[in-house]
Amino acid sequence: MASAQEGGDASGADRVRSIPDRIPGLSAFLSDKDEEAATTQTPVITAAPLTSAGVAVTAAAPGSDPSSDPGEALRSRILQQADAQEAIVEAERRAEIEAKAVTAAAEEAAELAERERLEAEERERAEEERKRKEEEERKRKEEEERLRQLRESYVAPLASYSLSSGYGAAGAMWSSGYHTGTDLVAPAGTPIKNIHTGVVKEAAWAGSYGYRVVIELADGTEISYSHLSSMAVVAGQEVVTGEVIGNVGSTGNSTGPHLHLEVQPAGSGTVDPLAWMRGKGVAI
Structure with missing residues (x-):
């Protein structure tokens, strides 16, 4: 121990x-x-x-x-x-x-x-996208309204012009013995506006009428634009009020640059284009 x-x-x-x-x-x-x-x-x-x-x-x-x-x-x-x-x-x-x-x-x-x-x-992106879509929708509706008003409205074919031969004037130079339209004198190349919404019935050479565009309206009325130097539309195309369809020229039987304008309501002969346009509210 x-x-x-x-x-x-x-x-x-x-x-x-x-x-x-x-x-x-x-x-x-x-x-x-x-x-x-x-x-x-x-x-x-x-x-x-x-x-x-x-x-x-x-x-x-x-x-x-x-x-x-x-x-x-x-x-x-x-x-x-x-x-x-x-x-x-x-x-x-x-x-x-x-x-x-x-x-x-x-x-x-x-x-x-x-x-x-x-x-x-x-x-923020979602809000911006929402605003963008709203703005696009607003513009779309505005454009639709503008086109609707254009379709329902009428305008003069030229912004500036002077009257030459009026409707019904007699003369041996016209095959019918009288002037079937109205001549509006303007410089060559001046844009020509469509008077009212319709469909292009003709856009071609028409002999003594030179290059001619004929627009048929919804009620059957035909408006022809003759002696054009060039055409901006084709047959079958829909055109709205104010759309440029061609330019002033002196083609066909013409003595100088001007627009020969004719209006022919459905089922009748030609009428005075100026009186017809004034009846549609156009200041001319």
Whole structure:
């Protein structure tokens, strides 16, 4: 039993002696204490069972102050340093956890902000698309209304002109013995506008009439434009009021650039083009 106890004492003492190697700065502190102990002849620490902190010293003599015991002082310092190390580790762990939480919160906030930005952009695009469609629809309706009014309206064929031979004028130059239309004099190349919406019945060379365009209206009335220098429409094409159908010229039986205009209502002969247009509200 004595030898076993001695072996146990030696093991405890070894553990005590190894502590300074594990705690920075403790070796120098113990060296100073050993020199002081040698000078003052302090009793040597003997091995004893380790406490929960892993260190034990011999019991102090009855009536002595434990704080003056070098072994107890060493144990206290070791425990303080261990507690301080644990506190540092715990503080670092908490700081790391807090830093990760802050980083995660910042990332989540950034993701949320990005989602909100994308959603706002999508709403803005949707609103712009809605406005664009509304504007397109408004323009479409305006254009439909404009065309409707054009179809229902009548205009003069030339913006500027002077009257030459009027309707019904007698003369051997006309095969019928009288003028079946009205001549409107204008410079060659002047655009000719369609008087009213209809379908092109003819767009071709017509002998003494030169290049001629004939428009048939919905009520069967035919309007012919003769002596054109060029034609801008073809047979079968629908043309609306005010659309350019050709240009003033002097082709066929003509003495100079002018537009020979004839109006022939359905089921009857020609009528005075100026009187007919005035009856449709055209200021001419």
